[in-house]
Amino acid sequence: MSKTVSKIVSKKVSKNFIKQLSFYLILIAIPFVILLLLELLLRLRSFGNEYPLFVEKPATNNQSVLYLQANPKVINRYFANESLAPNVSPDTVYFKKEKNKDSFRIFIQGGSTAAGFPYGRWGSLQGMVEQRFKRLYPDKEIEIINTAMAAVNSYTLLDFVDEIIEQQPDLVLIYAGHNEYLGIMGVGSAFAAKGGRLATLLHLKFKNWRLYQLLQDVYTLIFVPDIQPSKTNQTLMSQVAKEKEIIFGSDLYNQGIVQFEQNMSLVLEKYQQAGIPVMLGNLVSNEAAQVPFSSLEIIDWQAIKKHLSQSNATAEISRLNTLIKQQKTAANYYQLGLNLQLVARYKEAKQAFVLAKNYDLLRFRAPSEFNRVIERLSQKYEIDLVDVQAIFNENSANGIIDNKLILEHLHPTVAGYFLLAEAYVELIVKKNLINMPAETYARAKARTDIPVSIVDQLYGEFVIRKLVNDFPFTSKMNKGTEKINLPASRKFEKQALIKRIEKSSWLKTQQDLLVKYQQRNEILEAAKIAGTMSSAMVDNAEISYIAGQLYQQLNDWQMASYYHKKALQLQSDKVQYLLALAQDYFLLKRYQQSLSVLTTADNLVTKTSPQKQQVLQYITKVKQAVLTKSADNKVRAVHE
Structure with missing residues (x-):
C-alpha cells in the first residue's frame, strides 16, 4: 500500500516538475520568438541591406554561361551609415557560377597591395599571376579571383572566408598585414568598432540581421552627430587615421599584433578544415626612401638629406648611436640608416631603416613583428610561406628596399608587383599545386608580358603624385607640391589618361587605344591592350581572336594559340578561328593538334564554300610536315 502511494506521489511530482520546466522554457522562449518574428517582419518589409561577397554578372545577349563577380558594394556591409564608407571595392573579375570539373580556381585575399594599387587589376597579384600562367599552363583552365581591396585588414579577410569556401577554391593566396592598425576596424582607425576585438567579431556575426541593423540606425540617430566629416578631396589615408601615435610596445601596438595573429589563425583554421591549401606571403615596405611619418611635423628632411656628407658620416653615426641609447625614435634610426649607407655599411643600414619603421608612431606600415607572426602561422598550420621579403631584397641595391621597387611607403612599382607575383608563382610551380608540369618560361622573358599598359603606368604615377601631396606625406615643415601635373606622355595617351581619371568607360578607352x-x-x-580586354570580356570571342592575331604578328605563336583557343571555346563553329589556331599549332610544330583542328574545320565547311579549298590545302601541308618529321626522326635514329 505504501509503495503504491509513493508511486502516485512520485508521478505527481514528476508531472509538476515537467509542467514547471515547460512553463519556464516557454517563458524563456517568448522573447526569442518575439525577436525572430520582428526579424521576419523587418525582412518582409524589405528593411535593411545585405551585401554578399559575390553577385551575378549582368547578363549580355550572347552570354551562354552564368558568371559571378565580387560585389562592388561589399564595403558597405561594415557601415551602418553607408555614406561614410570609403570609395573602395574589389576589381571586377568574372568567374563561372558553376565551376568546371577540370578547372583550377584560385582566390586572392588582402589589402591595397594585393589589389594592385595604384595601377588596378593588371598590376595586381591577380593580373600578374594570371598573365604568367598563360605561358606556364597554356592548356589548363585557371580562374584567379581577387577579393582584395584598399583599407581592409584581417577582420575583412575573416569575414570573407566562408563565402570564398562556398566557391570551391583549389588554392588561396594571401598578402595582408599593413592595414592592421589604421585599416577599417583596425585598432587605431577612424573606422574602428567600439568595444575591442570581441565586439568587432560579434558585429561581423550579426551585421546581416535586420534587427541588429535597426538598433544600429537607432544608435546612429541618437548618438552620432548630424554633421559628419566631409570626405571631399581627402585621400583614403587621410580618412582612416584616428590614432596618429601608436607607440612601439604600447598596449595599442600589442593589440594590433594580437588582432592580426588571432584573426589570421581563425582564417587559416577555416581553410584547413575545408581542406583548401593556402599560401601566405610575408610583408615588404619601403626602407630607405620613406622617412618616418611621425617625424614629418618636427624634422626638415629635405634639409637633412641635402647636408648628408660621406666625410661627416662616421661622426654622425657615432653621434646618433649615442643619442639612440637615450632616445629610441624613428627619426634617429632613419638618420642613422642614411649615414650608414654613405659608408657602405649596408647590413647595418638596413637594420636601422627597419627599426625606423618599427618605431614610426603613425602605423601605415606593418612593423617587422608581423613577419614573425606570419612565419609562426605558416608553421602552426603547415601552409606555404611565400618569402616576398627575400625576392625584394635580392632585387634591391645592397639588399635595401627603396623606390626602385616601392612607389611610396609600401605599394610596389610595376617591377615590384611583377616580383611580388613571381614569389607566389615560383612556389606554386615548385610545389606542383596545379597538379601538372609547367612550361618553361624564364622570368627575364616574362617581364615583356607584364599586362600593365603605358596608360596604366601613367595613371599610377598621377595617383601617387596626389597621394604623396597629402597627409601623411606632407606637413608645414615638409610641404607638398602646390600643383599636381599630369605625367608627360603622347597626346593620345594623355587623352586616355584623362578619361580614366574622369572614370569614363574603360571599354571605350581601351578600344580607342587598341586602334591607335x-x-x-x-x-x-x-x-x-587586346589581351587585357580579352581577360575582362569573358564572353566576347572576337576580342580574343584579335589578341591572337596581334600575337601572330609578333611571331609569338604560343600566346597567339592561347587567345585563339579561348575564342574557340566561346564560338566553336567559327572556321576563321579554327584556321588561326591550326596555324599557331603548325608553327609550334604541334602537327597532330593542327591536323585535328583542321579536320574540325573541314567538317564544318560545305563543298561549295570558298574556305573548303583553303582548308584542304592546309591539311595537305600539315600532313607533309608530319611525314617530313617522321623521316627526320628515322634518319636520326639510324645515326644514333
Missing part, C-alpha cells in the same frame, strides 16, 4: 597602337604599328602594346 595598331595605326602606329606598336603591335606589342596593341597586343597587351
Whole structure:
C-alpha cells in the first residue's frame, strides 16, 4: 500500500516538475520568438541591406554561361551609415557560377597591395599571376579571383572566408598585414568598432540581421552627430587615421599584433578544415626612401638629406648611436640608416631603416613583428610561406628596399608587383599545386608580358603624385607640391589618361587605344591592350581572336594559340578561328593538334564554300610536315 502511494506521489511530482520546466522554457522562449518574428517582419518589409561577397554578372545577349563577380558594394556591409564608407571595392573579375570539373580556381585575399594599387587589376597579384600562367599552363583552365581591396585588414579577410569556401577554391593566396592598425576596424582607425576585438567579431556575426541593423540606425540617430566629416578631396589615408601615435610596445601596438595573429589563425583554421591549401606571403615596405611619418611635423628632411656628407658620416653615426641609447625614435634610426649607407655599411643600414619603421608612431606600415607572426602561422598550420621579403631584397641595391621597387611607403612599382607575383608563382610551380608540369618560361622573358599598359603606368604615377601631396606625406615643415601635373606622355595617351581619371568607360578607352597602337604599328602594346580586354570580356570571342592575331604578328605563336583557343571555346563553329589556331599549332610544330583542328574545320565547311579549298590545302601541308618529321626522326635514329 505504501509503495503504491509513493508511486502516485512520485508521478505527481514528476508531472509538476515537467509542467514547471515547460512553463519556464516557454517563458524563456517568448522573447526569442518575439525577436525572430520582428526579424521576419523587418525582412518582409524589405528593411535593411545585405551585401554578399559575390553577385551575378549582368547578363549580355550572347552570354551562354552564368558568371559571378565580387560585389562592388561589399564595403558597405561594415557601415551602418553607408555614406561614410570609403570609395573602395574589389576589381571586377568574372568567374563561372558553376565551376568546371577540370578547372583550377584560385582566390586572392588582402589589402591595397594585393589589389594592385595604384595601377588596378593588371598590376595586381591577380593580373600578374594570371598573365604568367598563360605561358606556364597554356592548356589548363585557371580562374584567379581577387577579393582584395584598399583599407581592409584581417577582420575583412575573416569575414570573407566562408563565402570564398562556398566557391570551391583549389588554392588561396594571401598578402595582408599593413592595414592592421589604421585599416577599417583596425585598432587605431577612424573606422574602428567600439568595444575591442570581441565586439568587432560579434558585429561581423550579426551585421546581416535586420534587427541588429535597426538598433544600429537607432544608435546612429541618437548618438552620432548630424554633421559628419566631409570626405571631399581627402585621400583614403587621410580618412582612416584616428590614432596618429601608436607607440612601439604600447598596449595599442600589442593589440594590433594580437588582432592580426588571432584573426589570421581563425582564417587559416577555416581553410584547413575545408581542406583548401593556402599560401601566405610575408610583408615588404619601403626602407630607405620613406622617412618616418611621425617625424614629418618636427624634422626638415629635405634639409637633412641635402647636408648628408660621406666625410661627416662616421661622426654622425657615432653621434646618433649615442643619442639612440637615450632616445629610441624613428627619426634617429632613419638618420642613422642614411649615414650608414654613405659608408657602405649596408647590413647595418638596413637594420636601422627597419627599426625606423618599427618605431614610426603613425602605423601605415606593418612593423617587422608581423613577419614573425606570419612565419609562426605558416608553421602552426603547415601552409606555404611565400618569402616576398627575400625576392625584394635580392632585387634591391645592397639588399635595401627603396623606390626602385616601392612607389611610396609600401605599394610596389610595376617591377615590384611583377616580383611580388613571381614569389607566389615560383612556389606554386615548385610545389606542383596545379597538379601538372609547367612550361618553361624564364622570368627575364616574362617581364615583356607584364599586362600593365603605358596608360596604366601613367595613371599610377598621377595617383601617387596626389597621394604623396597629402597627409601623411606632407606637413608645414615638409610641404607638398602646390600643383599636381599630369605625367608627360603622347597626346593620345594623355587623352586616355584623362578619361580614366574622369572614370569614363574603360571599354571605350581601351578600344580607342587598341586602334591607335595598331595605326602606329606598336603591335606589342596593341597586343597587351587586346589581351587585357580579352581577360575582362569573358564572353566576347572576337576580342580574343584579335589578341591572337596581334600575337601572330609578333611571331609569338604560343600566346597567339592561347587567345585563339579561348575564342574557340566561346564560338566553336567559327572556321576563321579554327584556321588561326591550326596555324599557331603548325608553327609550334604541334602537327597532330593542327591536323585535328583542321579536320574540325573541314567538317564544318560545305563543298561549295570558298574556305573548303583553303582548308584542304592546309591539311595537305600539315600532313607533309608530319611525314617530313617522321623521316627526320628515322634518319636520326639510324645515326644514333
